[in-house]
Amino acid sequence: MTVNELRLALSESKKIVITTHHKPDGDAMGSSLGLYHFLCSLGHEVHVVTPTDYPYFLHWMPGHPDVIDFTKDPELAAELVSKADWVFCVDFNALSRINELGELVRASSAKKAMIDHHLEPEGFEDFRYWDTTSCAAAEMVYRLIVELELTSHINKDVATCLYTGIMTDSGSFRFPSTTANVHRIIADLIDAGANNSHIHELIYDTNSENRLKFLGRVLGEKMIVIPSLHTAYMAIDYALLEEYNIVTGDTEGIVNYALSIHGIKLAALIIDRGPICKLSFRSKGEFPANEIAKKYFSGGGHRNAAGGMSTESLEKTVKKFLDVLPEFEYLLTE
Numbered sequence: 028m029t030v031n032e033l034r035l036a037l038s039e040s041k042k043i044v045i046t047t048h049h050k051p052d053g054d055a056m057g058s059s060l061g062l063y064h065f066l067c068s069l070g071h072e073v074h075v076v077t078p079t080d081y082p083y084f085l086h087w088m089p090g091h092p093d094v095i096d097f098t099k100d101p102e103l104a105a106e107l108v109s110k111a112d113w114v115f116c117v118d119f120n121a122l123s124r125i126n127e128l129g130e131l132v133r134a135s136s137a138k139k140a141m142i143d144h145h146l147e148p149e150g151f152e153d154f155r156y157w158d159t160t161s162c163a164a165a166e167m168v169y170r171l172i173v174e175l176e177l178t179s180h181i182n183k184d185v186a187t188c189l190y191t192g193i194m195t196d197s198g199s200f201r202f203p204s205t206t207a208n209v210h211r212i213i214a215d216l217i218d219a220g221a222n223n224s225h226i227h228e229l230i231y232d233t234n235s236e237n238r239l240k241f242l243g244r245v246l247g248e249k250m251i252v253i254p255s256l257h258t259a260y261m262a263i264d265y266a267l268l269e270e271y272n273i274v275t276g277d278t279e280g281i282v283n284y285a286l287s288i289h290g291i292k293l294a295a296l297i298i299d300r301g302p303i304c305k306l307s308f309r310s311k312g313e314f315p316a317n318e319i320a321k322k323y324f325s326g327g328g329h330r331n332a333a334g335g336m337s338t339e340s341l342e343k344t345v346k347k348f349l350d351v352l353p354e355f356e357y358l359l360t361e
Contacts, residue, residue: 028154030174033140037066037175041112043073044137048119049126050275051081053230055118057192058142058164060090062115064184065172076104078125082276084233088191089184097128104128111137118164120148120157142167146317146327159329162204165192169212183220190221195230198283202331241271242281250285256352256359259285260295262345268298282307292359295348299341306335306344314358323351 028036045063047055059075066073076095085091097104108114108131116122120143122129132139133151141152144161161167169189172178181189193213197205200213217223249261261281271277278298285294286309293314296307306324308316310331317333320326326335337344352359 028138030156030171033154034175034177036113036138037069037071041071042107042110043071043113043115044107044111045073045075045115045117046125046128046132047075047077047117048124049078051077051079051085051118052279053085053195054163054165054192056081056085056088057188057190057195058117058168059188060088060094061165061185061188061192062117062142062168063090063093064182064188065168065177065180066115068180068182068185069177074107076107076128078128080275082279083274084230084276085191087229088188090188097126101127105131108132108135108137111135113138113140115140115142116152117142117168118145119143120145122149122151142171145329160204162202162206162209163193163196165189165196166209166212168192169216181216181219186216186219186221187226190216190223191226191230194223194226199227199231235277237271237273238277241267241273241277244271245281246284252285252288252291253352254290256356257290257292258294258352258359259288259291260297260345260348261285262297262341263299264341265299265301268300282309285309286311293355297341297344297348302338304337304339304341304344306337306348308333308335314355319348319351319355323347 043066045059047059063073063075074095076097078097080096095104114132114135114137120141122133139152140154142156142164144159144164144167146159148157156167156171245261249263252259282294282296292311294309298305308320310316315330317328317330320328320333320335324335324337326333328334
């Protein structure tokens with residue numbers, strides 16, 4: 028299906044569900060809610076259904092009160108998906124990324140649209156809008172609106188959400204994927220009503236006391252540096268999460284502190300979440316963090332930002348991570 032065919036499909040009122048990946052981040056919610064406000068402005072009946080909850084520092088976003096959390100209301104979510112004419116899948120490209128919701132989407136008779144910038148799409152979609160060079164899914168949503176020739180519908184709410192998505196997934200516009208064109212898009216979004224300084228404050232300057240104390244413990248006691256391999260990692264046990272009453276979003280961005288150490292090329296955050304261990308990888312330059320995630324930890328992502336998981340204990344997961352580093356030594360030490 029082409030963009031022109033999508034434009035024609037959206038010319039009449041439709042029932043639309045928008046969903047995004049497990050534990051949505053700023054780009055997932057920014058792109059989803061930005062698309063939500065855009066499609067609502069066209070007269071469609073639109074619902075955003077997330078597979079799980081998402082960080083509290085994103086709850087200020089316009090449209091948050093209307094978001095349906097599948098884990099809290101699975102029956103309503105299932106009904107909406109089953110009756111939808113279209114399901115827009117944003118910031119992910121494999122239905123396994125939305126947990127149990129994925130099989131409901133797969134079984135739905137709705138047309139599926141994928142808007143994403145990650146590698147290796149599964150191929151479940153009827154309409155694909157995909158570019159791995161894009162810095163954020165929110166950038167993709169903006170570009171799609173432009174191609175649909177409907178930029179007059181980029182109101183303040185659309186602009187605010189898309190700005191949030193691009194800002195968070197570009198590392199506040201510092202990652203290499205932040206091109207000159209991305210800055211032009213940002214300028215357009217500010218012109219459309221996005222309050223850039225206020226959005227930054229709401230995202231990055233909104234912490235709980237517990238989170239800051241937790242961060243201090245992690246950086247002071249859990250960070251291990253391996254100078255010979257230009258690697259740093261942090262392993263967090265479940266007891267520490269409980270001690271500080273850590274909630275969704277509290278561990279967001281912590282891995283970047285390890286990567287910020289002078290000389291470090293690879294950083295990892297390994298967290299015992301109970302039944303599984305979650306891993307976040309960040310790297311600099313040409314080091315392929317996504318290769319470690321994909322090959323050894325059932326994950327994937329971008330070259331410099333990736334994630335994975337392990338069903339083994341925290342200790343065994345850490346050992347596995349350390350054991351695979353020599354395979355990449357030539358890249359880490361070049």
